[in-house]
Amino acid sequence: MCHTLLQVNPIEGFFFGSGKSMVVGGVAVIIIVGLGLWMWRMEKRIQRLDKAATRRSNEANKNPQA
Secondary structure (H helix, E strand, C coil): CHHHHHHHCHHHHHHHHHCCHHHHHHHHHHHHHHHHHHHHHHHHHHHHHHHHHHHHHHHHHHCCCC
8 A cells, every 4th residue: 555655656755765755854844943943033133122122212202302
């Protein structure tokens, strides 16, 4: 049964037959985890910038110079 499934698409048969499917899956997982970490770090940076901008805006509203 499994051999029949591998014959449907020769590329899939090549990856599974040569053991490269685990490598492809591993690389995909590494890329997804890396993107997730990058997005998490960027979110933290954006929050920090937003807090700084809000603080500056509040200080400017409290102390008008004109």
